[in-house]
Amino acid sequence: MGSWHDVRSHPLLALRAIVIGFASLAGMGSAFFALRDVLTGAGFVWHGIWIGLPWYWHWPYSSSLATVLSVWSIGAPMLLGWIIVRLHRAHGLTMLLAFRAAWLVQTAATVLWIAPGLFGLRFIQNFVISSLLMFIGGFLATRRPNARGVSSRSLAGKSSWRRSS
Numbered sequence: 001m002g003s004w005h006d007v008r009s010h011p012l013l014a015l016r017a018i019v020i021g022f023a024s025l026a027g028m029g030s031a032f033f034a035l036r037d038v039l040t041g042a043g044f045v046w047h048g049i050w051i052g053l054p055w056y057w058h059w060p061y062s063s064s065l066a067t068v069l070s071v072w073s074i075g076a077p078m079l080l081g082w083i084i085v086r087l088h089r090a091h092g093l094t095m096l097l098a099f100r101a102a103w104l105v106q107t108a109a110t111v112l113w114i115a116p117g118l119f120g121l122r123f124i125q126n127f128v129i130s131s132l133l134m135f136i137g138g139f140l141a142t143r144r145p146n147a148r149g150v151s152s153r154s155l156a157g158k159s160s161w162r163r164s165s
Helices: 002-009 011-040 064-087 092-113 118-141
Strands: 044-046 049-051
Touching: 002 011, 002 092, 011 044, 011 064, 011 092, 064 092, 064 118, 092 118
Parallel strands: none
Antiparallel strands: 044 049
């Protein structure tokens, strides 16, 4: 209930989280397609330089694409959750919930419009798994500096700019 209250009391911040989330998602999607093109042999031209891999790295010859896809499917949602929470420090996980709610509406519209059958179940399953991964990434972004073993008390009184006498 507190999260819903934060979203209602900060609607522009929630809108910003939704826009940042979808923009980050689009950026990750374009990066994924460029990486896929490189790993499957299609490659691409970047500033006049051909970016591609030799034939022995291409898809049925190597497991590089499957490995990259596996890492990407876990890392991308975690990175997306981390980005949203990190950019909204005061209301981090709440703004991640706002983004996930907007994505739920978009996913529900997609399932009902395009794939209402068994294929829609796959959309829902992917949504739940990516939600869990995003919240793990968002939780990792909420860690404070003193959670890494450096206490604020040990830093008190120690400043490098003062000369000790």
